[in-house]
Amino acid sequence: MTKVPVGILGATGAVGQRFVQLLADHPWFEIAALGASDRSAGIRYSERRWVLQPDMPEAVRDMELRLGEPENFSDCRVIFSATPNNVAARVESEFAAAGYFVFTNAGPHRMDSDVPLMITDVNPEHAALIRV
Numbered sequence: 001m002t003k004v005p006v007g008i009l010g011a012t013g014a015v016g017q018r019f020v021q022l023l024a025d026h027p028w029f030e031i032a033a034l035g036a037s038d039r040s041a042g043i044r045y046s047e048r049r050w051v052l053q054p055d056m057p058e059a060v061r062d063m064e065l066r067l068g069e070p071e072n073f074s075d076c077r078v079i080f081s082a083t084p085n086n087v088a089a090r091v092e093s094e095f096a097a098a099g100y101f102v103f104t105n106a107g108p109h110r111m112d113s114d115v116p117l118m119i120t121d122v123n124p125e126h127a128a129l130i131r132v
Helices: 014-023 085-097 122-130
Strands: 005-008 029-035 066-067 078-080 102-106
Touching: 005 014, 005 102, 014 029, 066 122
Parallel strands: 005 029, 005 078, 029 066, 078 102
Antiparallel strands: none
16 A cells, blocks of 8 residues: 655644654655745755653654745645644645645634544544545
8 A cells, every 4th residue: 555645744743743653654644745834844844842751763763844835845745734833824724725725723724614623532424524
């Protein structure tokens, strides 16, 4: 099975790092890109402080952090966003408009009529909305 290439926005924060942990050895997804603010974009991921245990997965250590804009993630089909609400409101809309599937923990779009709120234990049928 070919893995789906994914990007992680907000990869330097604790939630972004948790996404990295969960996706690093995932059977369906492959981390293709890590996004960060302009403060961190352009440096290797290992140069940022890792706050979780265990240590940073080897597969991502040498990845260069990209500025979190859709044109920098063209090798991805799916985006996992760990950006703060004030950033998510704008950035996640840009990624969705560019054709990416966006999964987020942020709240700005939760009540939008075209955004499914998916909780697999509650509404597993919503997973049918995702075709990657």
